[in-house]
Amino acid sequence: MTAALIQARDMTVSHPGADLPVLSHVSMGIQPREIVTVVGPNGSGKSTLVRALLGQVALTSGRVERARGLRIGYVPQRVHIERAMPMTVRRFLSLPTRVSDAQAAAVLERTGVPGLEQRQIAALSGGQFQRVLLARALLNDPQLLVLDEPTQGLDQPGIVAFYRLIEEVRQETGVAVLMVSHDLLVVMRASDRVICLNGHVCCEGTPQVVSAAPEYRALFGAEAQGTLALYRHHHDHDHDHVEEHVHGPDCGHHHHHREG
Numbered sequence: 474m475t476a477a478l479i480q481a482r483d484m485t486v487s488h489p490g491a492d493l494p495v496l497s498h499v500s501m502g503i504q505p506r507e508i509v510t511v512v513g514p515n516g517s518g519k520s521t522l523v524r525a526l527l528g529q530v531a532l533t534s535g536r537v538e539r540a541r542g543l544r545i546g547y548v549p550q551r552v553h554i555e556r557a558m559p560m561t562v563r564r565f566l567s568l569p570t571r572v573s574d575a576q577a578a579a580v581l582e583r584t585g586v587p588g589l590e591q592r593q594i595a596a597l598s599g600g601q602f603q604r605v606l607l608a609r610a611l612l613n614d615p616q617l618l619v620l621d622e623p624t625q626g627l628d629q630p631g632i633v634a635f636y637r638l639i640e641e642v643r644q645e646t647g648v649a650v651l652m653v654s655h656d657l658l659v660v661m662r663a664s665d666r667v668i669c670l671n672g673h674v675c676c677e678g679t680p681q682v683v684s685a686a687p688e689y690r691a692l693f694g695a696e697a698q699g700t701l702a703l704y705r706h707h708h709d710h711d712h713d714h715v716e717e718h719v720h721g722p723d724c725g726h727h728h729h730h731r732e733g
């Protein structure tokens with residue numbers, strides 16, 4: 474296996490005053506060119522995981538290893554403050570690092586919003602704004618893109634289009650992508666690997682494996698049924714083979730489908 478771009482080993486994060494750690498013994502990594510999505514209920518520690526990987530949150534124990542000189546493009550979850558500022562797209566792209574007109578034009582073209590330079594940030598649609606954020610994150614030619622709920626506030630076609638764009642960008646640039654998302658169905662189609670988080674790593678694997686995992690179905694209930702249906706056709710033709718999935722020590726379930 475190639476060396477991971479970023480790797481968390483047995484990472485625990487506790488916030489001062491809280492009884493339980495937000496993240497408990499989390500180990501996970503991202504390989505070059507991989508699209509990895511973290512799913513989990515509200516408050517399950519998804520944003521904390523991302524920020525810990527980026528070195529923005531102190532670890533209680535464990536460690537994070539980053540490839541030397543790793544370039545990361547990060548789109549944080551809370552960007553509505555930036556959005557309210559009176560500022561053109563062109564100026565926004567030059568924060569914090571100045572870029573040339575040609576670079577700005579090229580990156581807007583790549584993210585599917587060419588020619589928006591002179592528009593006010595506040596006047597963009599939700600989908601256009603997400604693409605401008607993605608454009609800015611791509612400017613330093615990252616090896617890893619980190620997107621925390623990038624499709625928040627988009628409608629269904631907007632969500633699908635955004636994930637398609639992410640796949641195109643990966644194809645074109647070879648960037649690896651770590652995303653946090655609530656869009657289970659779309660995520661399952663667009664990710665190479667899914668990590669299901671609930672304070673610890675509940676289960677992880679290909680979308681096909683995770684969608685069939687009992688931990689995932691316990692966490693997401695009816696919604697999980699929909700993602701499982703995506704893969705049922707495949708299962709129908711492959712009864713004897715159920716892929717292994719990794720699961721945490723405290724998930725409290727049995728793998729009947731495997732041991733039986």
Ligand SMILES: Nc1ncnc2c1ncn2[C@@H]1O[C@H](COP(=O)(O)OP(=O)(O)OP(=O)(O)O)[C@@H](O)[C@H]1O
Nearest residue numbers: 488489491495513514515516517518519520521522
């Ligand atoms: N700086 C902090 N101090 C204390 N508690 C915090 C801090 N940051 C996050 N938390 C708590 O840690 C838990 C996990 O938060 P986090 O934002 O990582 O979850 P999340 O899975 O991203 O949630 P959501 O889906 O709602 O965005 C929550 O209970 C939150 O209140």
